[in-house]
Amino acid sequence: MDALLRDHLLTLVVFVPAAGAALLLLFPRSAPAAARNVALAVSILDLALSLPLWTRFSVASEGFQFREKVDWIPQLGISYSVGLDGISLLLVLLTTVLTPVALLFSLSHVEKEVRGYSVAFLVLETGMLGSLVALDLALFYVFWEVMLVPMYFIIGIWGGPRRIYASMKFFLFTMAGSLLMFLAILFLAIRYHAVTGVWSFALDDLYRMTFTGRTETLLFLAFALAFAIKVPVFPLHTWLPDAHTEAPTAGSIILAGVLLKLGVYGYLRFALPLFPDAAMRYAPWLGVLGVIGVVYGALVAYAQHDMKRLVAYSSVSHLGLVVIGVGAFTTMSLSGSILQMINHGLSTGALFLLVGVLYERRHTRELDAYGGVAAVVPVTTALFLIATLSSIGLPGLNGFVGEFTILLGTWLSPHRWWTYAAATGVILSAIYMLTLVQRVFWNPFAHEENRELTDVRPSEFIAASVLVVLMVWVGTRPNDLLDRIRPAVETLQKNVASKQIASVKP
Amino acid sequence: MNESFVRFTHADLVAIAPEIALVATGCLILLVEAFAPRLRRWFATLALAGVAVSLYFLLHAPIGTTFGGRYETSSLTQLVGLFLGGAAVLAILVAKPYLERTGEERGEFYALLLWGHVGVSLMTRGLDLLIVFIGLETLSLAFYVLAGIFRRISASSEAALKYFLTGAFGSAFTLYGVALLFGASGGTRIEELSSPGLAESNAVAFGLLLLLVGFGFKMSLAPFHAWAPDVYQGMPTPAVAYLSVAPKGAAVLVLFRVFGAVFEHGMPDRFRTAIAALAILSMTLGNVVALAQRDAKRLLAYSGIAQMGYVTIALAVFGRDALAAVLVYFFAYLVSNAGAFAAVSALYRDETKPHPVGLLAGAGRRAPFASAVLALCLFSLAGIPATAGFIGKFFLFKAALEQGFYALALIGVLNSLVSIGYYLKVVYILYMRDPVESDPPPPLAPADRLALALCAAGILALGIFPSSLWEIARHAAATLPLISP
Numbered sequence: 001m002d003a004l005l006r007d008h009l010l011t012l013v014v015f016v017p018a019a020g021a022a023l024l025l026l027f028p029r030s031a032p033a034a035a036r037n038v039a040l041a042v043s044i045l046d047l048a049l050s051l052p053l054w055t056r057f058s059v060a061s062e063g064f065q066f067r068e069k070v071d072w073i074p075q076l077g078i079s080y081s082v083g084l085d086g087i088s089l090l091l092v093l094l095t096t097v098l099t100p101v102a103l104l105f106s107l108s109h110v111e112k113e114v115r116g117y118s119v120a121f122l123v124l125e126t127g128m129l130g131s132l133v134a135l136d137l138a139l140f141y142v143f144w145e146v147m148l149v150p151m152y153f154i155i156g157i158w159g160g161p162r163r164i165y166a167s168m169k170f171f172l173f174t175m176a177g178s179l180l181m182f183l184a185i186l187f188l189a190i191r192y193h194a195v196t197g198v199w200s201f202a203l204d205d206l207y208r209m210t211f212t213g214r215t216e217t218l219l220f221l222a223f224a225l226a227f228a229i230k231v232p233v234f235p236l237h238t239w240l241p242d243a244h245t246e247a248p249t250a251g252s253i254i255l256a257g258v259l260l261k262l263g264v265y266g267y268l269r270f271a272l273p274l275f276p277d278a279a280m281r282y283a284p285w286l287g288v289l290g291v292i293g294v295v296y297g298a299l300v301a302y303a304q305h306d307m308k309r310l311v312a313y314s315s316v317s318h319l320g321l322v323v324i325g326v327g328a329f330t331t332m333s334l335s336g337s338i339l340q341m342i343n344h345g346l347s348t349g350a351l352f353l354l355v356g357v358l359y360e361r362r363h364t365r366e367l368d369a370y371g372g373v374a375a376v377v378p379v380t381t382a383l384f385l386i387a388t389l390s391s392i393g394l395p396g397l398n399g400f401v402g403e404f405t406i407l408l409g410t411w412l413s414p415h416r417w418w419t420y421a422a423a424t425g426v427i428l429s430a431i432y433m434l435t436l437v438q439r440v441f442w443n444p445f446a447h448e449e450n451r452e453l454t455d456v457r458p459s460e461f462i463a464a465s466v467l468v469v470l471m472v473w474v475g476t477r478p479n480d481l482l483d484r485i486r487p488a489v490e491t492l493q494k495n496v497a498s499k500q501i502a503s504v505k506p
Numbered sequence: 507m508n509e510s511f512v513r514f515t516h517a518d519l520v521a522i523a524p525e526i527a528l529v530a531t532g533c534l535i536l537l538v539e540a541f542a543p544r545l546r547r548w549f550a551t552l553a554l555a556g557v558a559v560s561l562y563f564l565l566h567a568p569i570g571t572t573f574g575g576r577y578e579t580s581s582l583t584q585l586v587g588l589f590l591g592g593a594a595v596l597a598i599l600v601a602k603p604y605l606e607r608t609g610e611e612r613g614e615f616y617a618l619l620l621w622g623h624v625g626v627s628l629m630t631r632g633l634d635l636l637i638v639f640i641g642l643e644t645l646s647l648a649f650y651v652l653a654g655i656f657r658r659i660s661a662s663s664e665a666a667l668k669y670f671l672t673g674a675f676g677s678a679f680t681l682y683g684v685a686l687l688f689g690a691s692g693g694t695r696i697e698e699l700s701s702p703g704l705a706e707s708n709a710v711a712f713g714l715l716l717l718l719v720g721f722g723f724k725m726s727l728a729p730f731h732a733w734a735p736d737v738y739q740g741m742p743t744p745a746v747a748y749l750s751v752a753p754k755g756a757a758v759l760v761l762f763r764v765f766g767a768v769f770e771h772g773m774p775d776r777f778r779t780a781i782a783a784l785a786i787l788s789m790t791l792g793n794v795v796a797l798a799q800r801d802a803k804r805l806l807a808y809s810g811i812a813q814m815g816y817v818t819i820a821l822a823v824f825g826r827d828a829l830a831a832v833l834v835y836f837f838a839y840l841v842s843n844a845g846a847f848a849a850v851s852a853l854y855r856d857e858t859k860p861h862p863v864g865l866l867a868g869a870g871r872r873a874p875f876a877s878a879v880l881a882l883c884l885f886s887l888a889g890i891p892a893t894a895g896f897i898g899k900f901f902l903f904k905a906a907l908e909q910g911f912y913a914l915a916l917i918g919v920l921n922s923l924v925s926i927g928y929y930l931k932v933v934y935i936l937y938m939r940d941p942v943e944s945d946p947p948p949p950l951a952p953a954d955r956l957a958l959a960l961c962a963a964g965i966l967a968l969g970i971f972p973s974s975l976w977e978i979a980r981h982a983a984a985t986l987p988l989i990s991p
Binding site: 029071072073074075076113138141142144145146148149152153156157163164167168171172175176179180182183186187189190 | 871874885890891892896900903904907908915916919920922923926927930934937938972973976977980
């Protein structure tokens with residue numbers, strides 16, 4: 001057991017949820033309570049297993065840690081190869097935190113087909129974790145696509161009125177990008193075989209390949225498109241508001257919290273280091289799209305009457321900021337972007353959760369249906385306010401550190417003007433988020449039926465407070481995270497720089 | 507006439523023992539029906555035993571050619587034999603409860619299925635175009651009858667007539683092609699097609715095109731596909747489960763054999779272009795038309811047309827890796843497509859009526875196991891990773907990209923995006939629509955349950971651990987004298 005925990009910790013973390021899902025299938029469908037509790041227990045167990053990843057992660061060492069490698073399709077050099085660096089470490093922990101939070105919220109709110117619901121979340125967790133730790137492109141692609149299926153069911157079965165349209169749109173958009181990436185992955189491996197005579201899909205090997213000209217551009221675009229759809233980068237974002245609005249609350253938490261980050265993660269892990277020249281050539285475009293996303297997302301969010309849609313568009317805006325940081329490509333802006341992904345996961349996760357709390361009681365998300373409910377639901381209000389302040393970047397909470405680092409890092413890059421646009425987004429976010437708080441919780445009391453609202457239940461309170469505690473922790477001790485991010489970012493920049501020099505040579 | 511063709515040697519008998527076992531089992535079933543009709547419920551078991559014995563003989567037959575170089579036992583034919591046997595086993599398992607439900611449990615069904623299976627087997631093992639043709643006709647005759655075996659159902663009779671007419675048309679093309687090749691090469695053995703100079707001959711080119719058309723009919727490859735939706739709709743579902751898988755695999759193998767023999771030194775571009783055009787047409791037409799289908803069996807028919815388009819990409823690419831990819835693809839197609847038809851057979855109560863997809867509404871709750879397997883099969887047909895279908899497409903597109911067929915691969919993946927539209931539509935109806943039918947569906951018979959479980963296990967096993975099958979397929983493909991282009 002000790003050896004298992006020592007040598008195969010990462011594999012355990014990835015597959016415990018899937019094993020839990022298989023276990024759940026043995027339960028009768030008629031025992032929803034058991035399914036709920038088992039799923040929650042499995043996700044908490046997975047969280048517990050993932051904590052040693054944090055403590056045993058060595059800040060000093062470069063490269064991937066907790067590596068494991070087993071042949072999978074040896075004839076083609078495809079292996080089950082996993083590992084963690086600072087970037088994936090934080091996202092893995094975000095995933096293992098948000099999944100129990102989402103399931104905890106669902107405890108009291110999901111009545112329909114509980115077993116299937118729990119199975120879908122656990123399979124989804126394995127898919128997300130697998131994509132984050134995979135160091136083999138074929139393995140990554142499998143996990144990447146496997147995520148789609150449970151999310152499709154989560155939106156389609158447990159979603160809102162337009163769930164069918166939203167789930168189909170989500171699936172087709174994501175798949176459209178992925179299929180081109182699939183061809184690009186095959187092409188990469190075939191090229192590697194043609195050059196070296198050996199088959200390999202391992203990231204370490206493929207990193208060493210250099211491409212030039214049109215080939216590199218096309219390959220880069222195939223990868224970048226798949227990731228840009230996932231983020232989503234403006235103008236590929238249209239699936240997101242639909243998916244978010246229709247998804248059940250827990251689905252939104254995971255979707256905003258983790259799934260979107262996988263787009264940025266994929267860009268940093270694959271598109272950028274595999275095709276640095278093309279990536280650098282297109283970086284200004286990426287930054288510009290990020291700028292548009294920031295401003296456009298914020299303006300559209302301001303115009304929303306539905307709380308969930310508002311938060312969904314705020315995600316487009318916030319991820320636009322992350323994209324700007326990636327496009328600027330300084331150590332600081334990249335670190336900020338990665339940190340901000342974690343922050344966005346925490347704050348938006350909390351916002352979706354609390355919107356869900358109100359929705360489950362009043363069955364509407366219209367801003368106008370509320371007003372002055374702070375007196376009725378003081379705890380919900382307090383939690384929502386903290387999440388809002390975190391989201392708009394109040395110093396002392398997590399959002400501030402991330403935004404500030406991105407802005408500073410972008411200022412140091414050649415694209416200084418992006419900073420102005422990005423800062424506008426920060427201001428706009430304060431406007432639309434505070435307006436939301438004002439219209440829902442403050443303002444004069446407008447609707448008598450809101451007198452009946454009940455405050456958070458214990459399970460909801462625990463779920464939300466976990467996120468609030470993490471917000472404060474990241475806000476006050478950001479270096480705990482940044483210390484782990486920085487070596488990974490520096491390695492990434494070093495790889496990119498060395499490859500660029502290599503490809504300049506004849 | 508060659509003397510060895512008339513006189514059987516012991517080796518010849520051993521070589522065709524698998525087929526003899528099948529024919530004998532079919533006859534035995536008919537005899538039992540005549541003399542002891544009360545033993546009817548054992549027919550399926552008997553048929554399964556026949557297939558098992560046949561597979562035993564096939565796997566233990568000595569490797570080599572018999573009947574004067576006209577009949578082959580190789581790791582390739584053994585692997586294909588396993589694939590065909592798998593299709594037969596699934597069809598028989600699904601047939602038993604199906605026939606019981608419809609009250610048509612008769613020996614003919616199993617006997618004809620086994621004899622059709624003999625025909626397919628001959629197609630894959632024959633090294634002589636005449637044997638291949640005889641196999642094709644044996645298959646066709648058996649299935650013409652199977653299509654119309656329910657005389658009281660008008661759709662069934664219509665299916666039989668349509669299948670007969672188009673099938674006869676396809677056979678005529680094939681036979682004319684065989685005649686032209688015979689005229690050009692002076693022999694009917696496939697081997698003789700590789701004599702020098704034949705690859706440039708116009709008669710051979712024309713003969714090959716006719717063969718392509720004839721087998722295109724059997725594969726339901728567009729534009730020779732029009733029969734498939736109508737016939738699938740009227741034919742008993744278990745027979746469709748077999749017909750939609752096994753003969754297609756055999757036809758592709760024959761095409762690989764014949765083209766491989768003629769174009770030893772690489773396929774000329776005009777052929778490649780023609781085949782690629784067929785592939786693109788079949789993928790696109792199948793997928794786009796499937797989007798508009800409302801009947802489950804018609805939808806699967808068009809999905810099959812599209813799937814054969816993907817397979818045809820491999821024929822255009824040619825070479826050993828392409829053949830190995832096709833073999834893997836067909837194993838994936840077997841578990842996914844036969845599984846889908848098995849689920850359709852289990853989910854619809856009234857066999858005599860059409861099978862509108864809408865009737866499956868809410869089946870995810872009313873018949874959870876069959877629905878889950880159907881969904882899994884559809885995800886596999888769509889090529890979602892961790893299923894067999896993804897592995898099939900993975901190797902197929904890898905072979906295409908490796909030989910520089912970028913456009914073909916790109917059109918292929920774009921097509922699979924289109925296909926998600928209709929595969930997901932069925933999943934949506936299964937799980938996200940409220941039921942229209944109030945009465946519960948028929949309880950799942952043990953044989954159905956077994957067939958579905960086998961398919962689900964196959965889809966996941968092949969999807970997660972594909973490397974041994976790929977190794978076997980590559981080894982098997984190497985026994986065919988194909989030159990990589």
